[in-house]
Amino acid sequence: MIVVSRAQFTAAAVPLTKMARGRVYFFSTALDTEIPESKRKYIPRSGTYPKGFAVAGSYVGVKASNTRFPDLALICSETPCSAAAVFTTNKFQAAPVQVSKATLEKRHGQGIRSIVINAGCANAVTGKGGIEDAWSMGAEVDKCNGLHEPSTIVMSTGVIGQRLPIKKIVDAIPVTHSQLSSTHSAWLSTARAICTTDTFPKLISQSFTLPSSPDRTYSLAGITKGAGMIHPNMATLLGALCTDAPIEPSALKSLLNHAVARSFNSISVDGDTSTNDTVVLMANGAAGGKSIGSASSADYATMQDILTMFAQSLSQLVVRDGEGATKFVTVRVQNSPCYESARIIAATIARSPLVKTALYGRDANWGRILCAVGYAQGVKSGVVMPERTSVSFKPVDGSPVLKLLINGEPEKVDEARASAILQDEDLEIVVDLGGGEQGESGLAREEAVYWFCDFSHEYITINGDYRT
Amino acid sequence: MIVVSRAQFTAAAVPLTKMARGRVYFFSTALDTEIPESKRKYIPRSGTYPKGFAVAGSYVGVKASNTRFPDLALICSETPCSAAAVFTTNKFQAAPVQVSKATLEKRHGQGIRSIVINAGCANAVTGKGGIEDAWSMGAEVDKCNGLHEPSTIVMSTGVIGQRLPIKKIVDAIPVTHSQLSSTHSAWLSTARAICTTDTFPKLISQSFTLPSSPDRTYSLAGITKGAGMIHPNMATLLGALCTDAPIEPSALKSLLNHAVARSFNSISVDGDTSTNDTVVLMANGAAGGKSIGSASSADYATMQDILTMFAQSLSQLVVRDGEGATKFVTVRVQNSPCYESARIIAATIARSPLVKTALYGRDANWGRILCAVGYAQGVKSGVVMPERTSVSFKPVDGSPVLKLLINGEPEKVDEARASAILQDEDLEIVVDLGGGEQGESGLAREEAVYWFCDFSHEYITINGDYRT
Numbered sequence: 001m002i003v004v005s006r007a008q009f010t011a012a013a014v015p016l017t018k019m020a021r022g023r024v025y026f027f028s029t030a031l032d033t034e035i036p037e038s039k040r041k042y043i044p045r046s047g048t049y050p051k052g053f054a055v056a057g058s059y060v061g062v063k064a065s066n067t068r069f070p071d072l073a074l075i076c077s078e079t080p081c082s083a084a085a086v087f088t089t090n091k092f093q094a095a096p097v098q099v100s101k102a103t104l105e106k107r108h109g110q111g112i113r114s115i116v117i118n119a120g121c122a123n124a125v126t127g128k129g130g131i132e133d134a135w136s137m138g139a140e141v142d143k144c145n146g147l148h149e150p151s152t153i154v155m156s157t158g159v160i161g162q163r164l165p166i167k168k169i170v171d172a173i174p175v176t177h178s179q180l181s182s183t184h185s186a187w188l189s190t191a192r193a194i195c196t197t198d199t200f201p202k203l204i205s206q207s208f209t210l211p212s213s214p215d216r217t218y219s220l221a222g223i224t225k226g227a228g229m230i231h232p233n234m235a236t237l238l239g240a241l242c243t244d245a246p247i248e249p250s251a252l253k254s255l256l257n258h259a260v261a262r263s264f265n266s267i268s269v270d271g272d273t274s275t276n277d278t279v280v281l282m283a284n285g286a287a288g289g290k291s292i293g294s295a296s297s298a299d300y301a302t303m304q305d306i307l308t309m310f311a312q313s314l315s316q317l318v319v320r321d322g323e324g325a326t327k328f329v330t331v332r333v334q335n336s337p338c339y340e341s342a343r344i345i346a347a348t349i350a351r352s353p354l355v356k357t358a359l360y361g362r363d364a365n366w367g368r369i370l371c372a373v374g375y376a377q378g379v380k381s382g383v384v385m386p387e388r389t390s391v392s393f394k395p396v397d398g399s400p401v402l403k404l405l406i407n408g409e410p411e412k413v414d415e416a417r418a419s420a421i422l423q424d425e426d427l428e429i430v431v432d433l434g435g436g437e438q439g440e441s442g443l444a445r446e447e448a449v450y451w452f453c454d455f456s457h458e459y460i461t462i463n464g465d466y467r468t
Numbered sequence: 469m470i471v472v473s474r475a476q477f478t479a480a481a482v483p484l485t486k487m488a489r490g491r492v493y494f495f496s497t498a499l500d501t502e503i504p505e506s507k508r509k510y511i512p513r514s515g516t517y518p519k520g521f522a523v524a525g526s527y528v529g530v531k532a533s534n535t536r537f538p539d540l541a542l543i544c545s546e547t548p549c550s551a552a553a554v555f556t557t558n559k560f561q562a563a564p565v566q567v568s569k570a571t572l573e574k575r576h577g578q579g580i581r582s583i584v585i586n587a588g589c590a591n592a593v594t595g596k597g598g599i600e601d602a603w604s605m606g607a608e609v610d611k612c613n614g615l616h617e618p619s620t621i622v623m624s625t626g627v628i629g630q631r632l633p634i635k636k637i638v639d640a641i642p643v644t645h646s647q648l649s650s651t652h653s654a655w656l657s658t659a660r661a662i663c664t665t666d667t668f669p670k671l672i673s674q675s676f677t678l679p680s681s682p683d684r685t686y687s688l689a690g691i692t693k694g695a696g697m698i699h700p701n702m703a704t705l706l707g708a709l710c711t712d713a714p715i716e717p718s719a720l721k722s723l724l725n726h727a728v729a730r731s732f733n734s735i736s737v738d739g740d741t742s743t744n745d746t747v748v749l750m751a752n753g754a755a756g757g758k759s760i761g762s763a764s765s766a767d768y769a770t771m772q773d774i775l776t777m778f779a780q781s782l783s784q785l786v787v788r789d790g791e792g793a794t795k796f797v798t799v800r801v802q803n804s805p806c807y808e809s810a811r812i813i814a815a816t817i818a819r820s821p822l823v824k825t826a827l828y829g830r831d832a833n834w835g836r837i838l839c840a841v842g843y844a845q846g847v848k849s850g851v852v853m854p855e856r857t858s859v860s861f862k863p864v865d866g867s868p869v870l871k872l873l874i875n876g877e878p879e880k881v882d883e884a885r886a887s888a889i890l891q892d893e894d895l896e897i898v899v900d901l902g903g904g905e906q907g908e909s910g911l912a913r914e915e916a917v918y919w920f921c922d923f924s925h926e927y928i929t930i931n932g933d934y935r936t
Contacts, residue, residue, distance in 0.1 A: 090842035091852045125838065125854075125878055160835035161878035273843035353821060353923070367628035370593065374558035375741035378846075384559045386593075408560075410593055410629035455821070457925050 039200040042317055047184045047205035050219040050244035052078045052286030054180035057193030060172045062120030062165055063158060070193035072169065073117040073223075074176045075240055076145060081282040083112035084253040085153065086260040088236075088277035094124035096154040097278060099134035103150045109249030114141045114152040115240050115280060116173070117194045119225075122236060123156040123164050124275040133166040140170045144177040153280050157196055157226060157236040160275065191223040194238055198225050202317040208306050210245065211298040213289040218245040220306065222314045224264075224279075239264055239279035239314065241307075246285030248293040251300060255292075255307050256281045263311035266343070268350040268452040269322040281307075312451075319451045324458030327359050330428040332394075334447040337436040341383040342448035345431065348376035350452035359427070360454035364418035366391045366404035373431055388434030393418065396426040407434065507668040510785055515652045515673035518687040518712035520546045520754030522648035525661030528640045530588030530633060531626060538661035540637065541585040541691075542644045543708055544613060549750040551580035552721040553621065554728040556704075556745035562592035564622040565746060567602035571618045577717030582609045582620040583708050583748060585662045586637055587693075589626040590704060592743040601634040608638045612645040621748050625664055625694060625704040628743065659691040662706055666693050670785040676774050678713065679766040681757040686713040688774065690782045692732075692747075707732055707747035707782065709775075714753030716761040719768060723760075723775050724749045731779035734811070736818040736920040737790040749775075780919075787919045792926030795827050798896040800862075802915040805904040809844075809851040810916035813899065816844035818920035827895070828922040832886035834859050834872035841899055856902030861886065864894040875902065 035043070057070040085104060087097050104112070116137050123130045138152035145151065156164065180186070191201035205221035222241040247255065256279070264279050285291065292299045320328055331349050336342035349355055352372040358365040369391055373384060391405040402418055403411045421427065435442025503511065525538040553572060555565050572580070584605050591598045606620035613619065624632065648654075659669035673689035690709040715723065724747070732747050753759065760767045788796055799817045804810035817823055820840040826833040837859055841852060859873040870886055871879045889895065903910025 088843075090839060091847075092838055092842035092854050092857075125835075125873070125876065127877060160838070161873075273839065275839060275842060367593075370560055370628070371558060371741065371743060374560035374743060375556075379559075386560050389560075405593070405629075408593065409595060 035200045039321065042202070042320060043188070043200055044184070044203060044205070047187060047203070047221060048207045048219050049182055049184070049187060049205050049221045050242050050284070050286065052244055052284045053221070053242045054078070054182050055186050055190040056176050056179040056181060057186075057189035057191070058172060058176040058179060060118065060168050062118050062169065066120055069195075070189055071119040072172055072176055073115075073190045073193035074141065074173070074180065075115040075190065075242060075282075076141075076177070076180055077113055077242070077282060077284040077286075079284050079286060080111045080113060080151070081284045082110055082247050082249045082252045083153065083280060083282045084109055084249065084256045085278055085280040086256060086264070088273060088275060090273050090275050090277070092125060092275045094122055094156060094276040095126055095130035095134040096123055096156045097276060098131060099138065100153045100155070100278065100280070103138065103153065106150060109253060111149065112151055112153060112282060113145050113147060115155065115282065116141045116152055117155040117157070117238060117240070118164065118169055119157050119194055119196050121156060121158040121162055121164050122160050122276050124160045126161070126163050129163060133164045136166055136170055137173070140173040141177065144174055155238050155276065155278050155280075157194065157238055157276055187221060187223070194223060194225045196226055198321050200321060202314065202321070204310070204314050204317070206310060210289065210292070210302055216287060216289050218243060218287045218289075220310050222310065224314050224318055226318065236274040236276035237264060237279070237318065238276070241279070241281040241311070241314070243281070243283045244285065244287035245283055245303065246289060246291040247283040247303070248291055251292050251295065252281060252283055254295060255300070255304055258304055259308040259311040262308050262449070263315040266346070266448070266450045267315050267319050268347065268450060269319065269325070316451050319453050322453035324456040325453030326425070326456050327454040328426050329359060329452050329454070330426075331431065331450045331452065332428060332447060333431045333433065335435050335443050336383055336433045336446040336448070337438045337442040338380050338383050339446040339448060341379040342433070342446050344378050345373055345376045345384070346448045346450035348372045349429065349431070350450040353455060356452070356455035359422070360456045362419060362422035364393065364402075364404065364413060364415065364422060366410070369429060369431065370405060382437035383433060385434065385436055388436065388439065390432040390434065392430045392432075393421050394428035394430050395421045396424055396428070401430065503668045507789065510670070510788060511656070511668055512652070512671060512673070515655060515671070515689060516675045516687050517650055517652070517655060517673050517689045518710050518752070518754065520712055520752045521689070521710045522546070522650050523654050523658040524644050524647040524649060525654070525657035525659070526640060526644040526647060528586065528636055530586050530637065534588055537663075538657055539587040540640055540644055541583075541658045541661035542609065542641070542648065543583040543658065543710060543750070544609075544645070544648055545581055545710070545750060545752040545754075547752050547754060548579045548581055548619070549752040550578055550715050550717045550720045551621065551748060551750045552577055552717065552724045553746055553748040554724060554732070556741060556743060558741050558743050558745070560593060560743045562590055562624060562744040563594055563598035563602040564591055564624045565744060566599060567606065568621045568623070568746065568748070571606065571621065574618060577721060579617065580619055580621060580750060581613050581615060583623065583750065584609045584620055584641070585623040585625070585706060585708070586632065587625050587662055587664050589624060589630055589632050590628050590744050591624040591632050592628045594629070594631050597631060601632045604634055604638055605641070608641040609645065612642055623706050623744065623746050623748075625662065625706055625744055655689060655691070662691060662693045664694055666789050668789060670782065670789070672778070672782050672785070674778060678757065678760075678770055684755060684757050686711060686755045688778050690778065692782050692786055694786065704742035704744035705732060705747070705786065706744070709747070709749040709779070709782070711749070711751045712753065712755035713751055713771065714757060714759040715751040715771070716759055719760050719763065720749060720751055722763060723768070723772055726772055727776040727779040730776050730917070731783040734814070734916070734918045735783050735787050736815065736918060737787065737793070784919050787921050790921035792924040793921030794893070794924050795922040796894050797827060797920050797922070798894075799899065799918045799920065800896060800915060801899045801901065803903050803911050804851055804901045804914045804916070805906045805910040806848050806851055807914040807916060809847040810901070810914050812846050813841055813844045813852070814916045814918035816840045817897065817899070818918040821923060824920070824923035827890070828924045830887060830890035832861065832870075832872065832881060832883065832890060834878070837897060837899065838873060850905035851901060853902070853904055856904065856907065858900040858902065860898045860900075861889050862896035862898050863889045864892055864896070869898065
């Protein structure tokens with residue numbers, strides 16, 4: 001049982017102080033080693049973390065070749081949480097996905113206390129033994145928390161088709177549990193422990209207020225890793241978000257669904273979807289205040305905006321770390337008569353190998369973008385009207401947009417300016433559907449945004465030479 | 469009006485003899501220059517061509533940078549043909565697609581005499597002027613044939629968003645028409661004239677018989693080019709097939725749809741679909757015999773098999789010429805309770821960047837294949853049952869299959885053998901769905917096959933550096 005005061009949990013600035021079971025630990029980690037210079041700007045130097053949560057990342061050596069990096073992450077709340085998760089839609093669902101789903105169903109999204117994550121082995125396509133292993137991981141965490149009912153969400157990432165070194169993991173859980181802490185350093189170490197081929201740990205946090213108690217400070221923290229199936233034997237998309245705001249399970253589920261659709265499910269590195277993808281959100285209510293329940297309340301609306309933007313920022317770090325990526329591209333499909341169709345179009349552009357290679361080559365090739373708009377499958381009739389479709393590049397420096405196609409007619413493009421815009425790491429592509437068949441009356445109706453990276457030689461090298 | 473005897477048209481072995489309007493021409497072309505050594509085996513040295521068709525490929529210089537290669541192709545039948553076509557489903561349909569559709573509709577698939585194709589400019593996203601240009605091309609061909617009704621299918625391939633140099637093209641049509649010929653050399657020159665970034669011309673022909681007149685010889689010839697959107701400003705998938713068998717328009721349409729679904733629409737280089745994709749089939753009945761009408765006739769069934777296999781062989785040449793491709797991969801999804809779902813799964817594997825890069829890296833990475841099976845969108849419920857799914861590699865040398873996954877359980881893979889199999893240019897991946905939820909009773913039910921190539925460094929170079 002964790003017995004740490006709230007004062008301690010909010011002390012994010014306390015350096016390297018570990019608090020659990022009333023004891024204090026010190027530790028250090030090689031977090032900054034081997035992180036590329038260009039990625040260091042994405043690693044926060046401090047944070048504002050939710051009350052009542054303690055975390056730890058420790059070394060187990062799940063993968064034999066890992067001799068020093070943390071690969072077991074543990075997140076615990078001192079009180080029971082509302083919890084919700086979005087899981088992969090892949091039909092080959094890894095054991096931890098099946099187990100976590102069962103746990104959330106059995107507990108009706110309440111009474112969840114912990115998240116345990118290992119890197120190095122995905123525990124996918126591992127049969128009944130794999131399911132038992134996933135249960136064992138969760139049960140050991142529950143035992144450390146003095147609980148008898150399943151109260152832990154389990155995640156794994158790594159090689160497919162191999163069993164976990166379950167004894168090593170279970171043996172390491174009590175030690176890891178004893179290192180639980182609420183410091184910035186502990187959060188960073190936890191973020192590091194779920195990485196596989198990521199080049200940097202992905203952690204963000206923020207504080208916020210809700211309309212019903214404007215003087216109360218809430219916090220939200222999240223860690224994430226990997227993107228889709230960048231390295232299918234190694235990676236998966238995992239996300240764990242924690243808040244000290246009080247949220248009912250049903251509201252939590254709909255808040256998370258909304259946020260994930262617009263963040264983790266709106267990014268693309270290579271379009272593949274792993275067997276293990278999981279994003280979980282825990283809310284322990286430790287900061288107090290009125291519980292968020294009804295979707296029609298002002299608190300709910302505010303929480304939705306905050307959570308969605310937060311999840312977007314977190315998921316964008318995954319794109320920033322896309323294998324071999326040299327560009328970070330936002331594609332905005334606007335003035336669509338239908339949100340879902342706009343989303344399909346954005347996703348199709350984001351996944352087009354030809355768009356991705358053109359961007360790598362700094363080529364203002366609007367024909368490839370237009371083609372992707374035109375062949376997107378599942379778009380509702382009347383959404384894409386060639387004569388109402390416009391495409392432009394929006395520079396990140398705030399200079400005017402570069403129009404490439406207006407109402408289906410190609411513009412005479414200033415190639416020098418196009419080239420200059422494409423030199424920047426960041427780019428926004430705007431596809432304006434002009435209201436579709438509704439025309440003017442459909443303007444400003446629906447908008448979908450996707451974030452993606454380019455395909456580079458490095459991507460092919462990494463993915464082609466993976467096992468050789 | 470073409471006045472050439474049938475005897476002349478069948479004289480495929482006559483070297484370089486051009487026949488049109490009663491005159492005889494000689495020509496030569498630089499067909500064999502710049503064709504990679506490894507691709508020369510795909511270029512036929514002779515052929516058996518359908519009676520009553522004459523063809524020509526000539527140089528126009530549609531693209532200013534093209535100073536010598538043929539870029540205008542003309543195919544004419546001396547008598548009216550039944551004709552059918554399958555067009556791109558891209559919503560941005562190029563002008564020639566719109567015009568050819570209108571012509572086929574207006575003529576109810578009958579009375580078609582010619583196909584005219586230019587390379588170097590796609591006449592796509594070119595507004596009303598582009599539509600007029602496409603009509604002009606067809607009208608000029610009809611004029612040469614002494615016809616007043618639209619009787620020509622028009623196709624274009626090349627840069628998007630630019631108008632055709634229509635005067636140059638229209639001026640070149642009578643000259644090209646005067647060079648029409650039925651020789652092997654003329655067919656090869658015609659195949660060459662539709663190429664853009666293809667490294668070799670794609671032409672095949674074959675003779676066949678039909679059950680209703682076993683002593684009569686029919687012929688089928690076809691040319692094709694490009695794949696999907698390999699080079700979106702330059703390429704598109706075009707195919708033109710001609711037969712001297714007599715086929716009713718309605719039967720022709722269903723025969724072509726069946727064949728294209730299992731050939732041109734079952735190949736993938738990069739998964740993108742162009743604005744111009746068109747495959748057309750003309751049947752002039754010049755070889756005589758009973759006309760194929762009812763889908764329940766023995767002739768229809770035979771024709772369906774012949775046309776489908778022919779279209780498969782022709783379309784596979786496109787995959788052989790995939791940009792940067794080092795491998796030719798067949799993916800067979802078998803024992804599916806549903807054909808369409810099997811097809812979606814095969815297409816998803818064929819398009820997965822991770823599968824494609826793994827194959828480039830000669831990596832027996834069944835996890836990537838399995839993941840693609842699992843995330844395929846639109847697959848019917850009950851088709852993919854993890855515990856009934858098996859994956860294996862089938863070597864092209866006839867040696868035993870290498871089992872990677874059996875009924876959802878990973879095999880201990882002989883990596884040395886896997887590596888040896890993957891060294892071959894050709895590979896077949898077999899995904900066995902085990903009958904899906906129907907189990908044993910669903911075995912041997914439905915099967916879908918896709919052909920695709922790998923993603924290589926060369927692909928990125930070609931597509932990333934296209935305009936630089």
